[in-house]
Amino acid sequence: MSASLDSGRQLPPQTTLRHRLAELRGPASVPRPLDARALAALAANPGCKRRALLDGAGVDKTALAEKLGSPSGFGQSQFAIARGNAFEAKVKADGGRELLRLLGVEEPSAVDLPDLAAAGPQGRAARTALALREATEAGRWALLDHPMLAVEVAGAPVYLEPDVVVVHPDGRWTVVEIKSFPMIDGSADAAKVGAAARQAAVYVLALGRVAAVTEGATVAHSVLLVCPKDFSNLPTASVVDVRKQLSVTRRQLARLTRLEEIADAVPQGVTFDVAECSAEQLTAAVEAVPHAYAPECLAACELAFHCRERARAADVVEALGRSVRGELGGLTTIGEVLAAARGEAGDPEDPAVAALRRAQALRTEALACR
Structure with missing residues (x-):
């Protein structure tokens, strides 16, 4: 009797979507979480249903590209990742003393460092929201190290983890982005600063959702970019206005087709399970989802080489830009x-x-x- 009741029970839409995405990803595959870098790239090409579905399902696009025979060099090297982690650790050492110096705070004891530990991303996001509200109400400086923020993308929740969020005594919240590329004579590589600004704009957008329900809170439209000074490892900072990137990101993410619509258009039985499927099966699965290739994808997507090959084969003008x-x-x-x-x-x-x-x-x- 209970089995018949369960079979007739209507699952909530979000539960149904999670099940469908798990089927597409592969039941044994661990989902790859979206981060701000991926969201910024997704916002730059909102017409690409292929990337939206693969990212929403948490498919490992690097492994998928290799299985398809079109591996991409996109992504950071292990050396760059290690260097970035070491520099971030230096900026945050001793209770964030170096970061506080860049903020103009002379007395570290006047700054709160709330504990954001909680179970799972949902728990951490709730704990972050509570810490932000408490710090704003107290009217004190606070540094939130790797807070967890939530934003909805194409109808599905995405959890983001900025380097630092600073709460000012006046209730203003500022995103801090720590990068390991150098700032020489007060300026850094324009392309890298632009990429950092687009990534930080995603954090500002997510932070704004929490500020909207927090009395007295405002989110700064400029972020603090912290980089090594000249050729040393000494941290220095620059204020970057991200209002333009924020406007573009908000508009582009709103244009994304909802994941339910994209997933419903994919034939039943299609899966992107890299561990279980052959290259031929994965190729057919990928081709079942429309893409919107542009040359800019080469710097932002692991499947760019595969999609470029297909675009050239189809003779479409999009391959030219x-x-x-x-x-x-x-x-x-x-x-x-x-x-x-x-x-x-x-x-x-x-x-x-x-x-x-x-x-x-x-x-x-x-x-x-x-």
């Missing part, structure tokens, strides 16, 4: 573009076609003059 795709209007393949340029196809009144034919004429004229 989003800006090129935007300029070509209704021309969707490289073959159509070349045919339009040669005058073999396309509407002459179409601005994209007219521009291509003009470019072809200029090229022909230039070659004739050589």
